[in-house]
Amino acid sequence: GNYLDSTLLPKVVPDPDEEATGYTAINSKERPAQIDLRGCLVDHTAMARLSHGLSSNCFVKILSLSGNQLHDSEMSLLADALVHNGCLTELNLSYNCIATLGSTLLATALSGNAYLRVLDLMHNRIGHDGIHPWFGKTLSTNHALKELKLTHNAIGDRKANELLAALAPKVVSEEELLKTQIRHRRHTEMSTAVNVVGTPALPKAALLPDPLNTTITTLLLGNTGISDDASEHLAHVLETNHTLTYLDVASNAFTTLGHVTIAHGLKCNDSLRHLNYSDNRMQEHAGVHLIHALQHHRTIQTALFQDCFSGSDVAAAIAVMARNTKTLHTLDLLIDRVHTQSHCALEPPGVVDFYKSLHDNYTIQHLEMTCTGIKSDQAVALLAKSVEHNAALAFLNLSYNEITLRGCKALRDAVAVHGARIFLSLEGNSGEKRALGVTITGGFRPARPPIPHTHLE
Secondary structure, eight states: OOEEEGGGSOOOOOOHHHHHHTEEESOGGGOOSEEEOTTSOOOHHHHHHHHHHHTTOSSOOEEEOTTSOOOHHHHHHHHHHHHHOSSOOEEEOOSSOOOHHHHHHHHHHHTTOSSOOEEEOOSSOOOHHHHGGGTTHHHHHOOSOOEEEOOSOOOHHHHHHHHHHTTSOOOOOHHHHHHHHHHHHHHHHHHHOOOGGGSOOOOHHHHSOOOSOSOOOEEEOTTSOOBHHHHHHHHHHHHHOSSOOEEEOOSOBOOHHHHHHHHHHHHHOSSOOEEEOTTOOOOHHHHHHHHHHHTTOSSOOEEEOTTOOOSHHHHHHHHHHHHHOSSOOEEEOOOOSSSOSSOOOOOTTHHHHHHHHTTTOOSOOEEEOTTSOOOOHHHHHHHHHHHHHOSSOOEEEOTTSOOOHHHHHHHHHHHHTTTTSOEEEOTTOTTOOSTTOOEEETTTSOOOOOOOOOOOO
């Protein structure tokens, strides 16, 4: 590790940080900027010593305590250190046992912290009560935190809505708008003694409060128990927030109505670069709406739709997106056959149109199509032709489809044209003779040995 017990080293004048923690750096001139204690089973005593050192630390910028079974009592020690810490920029606390009290203490400590940029609280026990303390002072006064990761915490719709409200102005109903205008007129009349009729109405834009937080760029809400009740607030954030660039809402409980509502927000969004929508199974109609929302999106670079949709219409919508996009680099359409009773697939004629659209696409570099039902030799031939012509594609995963021997050969030949530029996976297809399939790259195919010449004497 980076530290040794100070009793094992020669006696020197101790550094304040070293004296506080009981540890001495191996080389004081090369103090570590990162400490990785993942899965080290850090106990309460070790946490006390570590927190004591962090309170006056001036060199450690990244600290990972993931997978240490830390509870609220350890968070109390860490929160005290964060109040005084002026260096730490990234803190990973995922896969621990942090509950309501621990989350509350962290939120309070970070309300005045001006250095921490990334906080990972994924896979903890932060419920709806644990997330509540983040809404008020913390998110309104903290202008440093950029990435908040809350995946796999049972937050629920109501508290998720409050969290999202901190990132975008509250939606004002017509009734609320009228009441506010009346109050404004009365206040103006009392202060200026001007006739109410002559008082100009307050514009609606002026009635929307400024968002509490304009620095969060990454928000991870995957598997947090949110559903259609949160979809309207989520769509509103996508429409009005201009700083959010990374959003994860995978594995939640949206219905068709929720998906369509979110799609409306995506269509108006102008900042999102990464969208993880995986494991949100939906009807084809909802999938078409989501893909249509991204067809002309100006900033989206990564779209993850693992195990989301199937059918011909949604495949045709993806084809239109592939032709129109100017920014999309990564597209994930994997379908999980293990957790799906019936094998859903992108179906013709829409999927054939998608294969054709890749012919002239110049942005998609990473395409994931595992278990998407590819089997027709004619369709695979079109895909191979597009791959051969495509100048951008660098990774293509076609594992566990039903591609025949002829189809596999056509794809290998198409990849070989590009040398080693394209990585192609055909594992688990019927056309592969090897038991475990094969993963090949364009430059991996061995050259055919030359035919030996015979000389007649």
